[in-house]
Amino acid sequence: MAFFSNDTSVPTPPALGPLTRDRVTAALDARNLGYGIDEDGDVGGYWDGHLFYFFLMGPGDKSLQVRGRWNRQVGVDQLPQVAALVNEWNSTHLWPKAYVRSEDGVVGVYGEHTVDYAHGLSDEQVDQHLACGIATALQLFDHLDEAYPAEAAAAKAEQEQEG
Template sequence: MALLGDDTSGPTPALAPLERERVTAVLDARGLEYGIDEDGDVGGYFDGHLFYFFLLGPGDMSLQVRGRWSREVPAARLADVTALVNEWNSTHLWPKGYVRTEDDVLGVYGEHTVDYAHGVADVQVDQHLACGIATTLQLFAQLDEAFPAEAAAARAALQQQQG
């Protein structure tokens, strides 16, 4: 019987260590735009939201997809935003969402982290990135529905930047 509907009839792919180059190869294969910052972290914008793809932990064996909601919500709305994110966390496996105060506004993040200490197949890296981006964007869409004025303002600012 296949676990969670996975087809196990084919050969098991070889597991290799997690490396930044494998993450960028997946992004390249999908035709996604990204950059690498001065710390060597890979990141890019998806639907106007900044995402990073971090290698974390001892030996950089964990892969984390972390996105930040690009809306400016006043810190005074902390209880409202936290309630929505907590509801998300109680009804979804991933991403983990959290809220923090950053100066006078709220930062809302979605994270999907997996430990690949025993190695990872390329198809797993691809699935991890796709899942992390897509589900975090679902969280952000739910936030946009709850805060339409902030979402509209961010979209207008982005359109003006793109000119």
């Protein structure tokens, strides 16, 4: 505890490297998680039937964003109710930031976890960021599934038929 004592030995922090797509895919590989890379070079995959992408964004691609989309078919007539649920989530949870929008007659709900790594990051930080973004978005999606059990059941039945 160098901060509170005269001991000046401080452990060496892990080396910080630049944010790259290869580091994101290496973290996914280390956890044996399946993913793909689309024609735009974006890394993405499905977790519990929900589509997630891992974007490098901002000036110089120095910010990492995990973005997941709730995979349920809820009509736009439910937009105010879903927005109220998402606003309640945002007021009581740190992650993910969530938002709602109308998309082709259905409600789209997204959870995002974005951090700027302009000064670099460790492999452990890459892994932690991905884990936090996926896990907390899945918690949000489970919360929404509780409010829309019929839509959740329909989506799960469709996944089983496809799978």
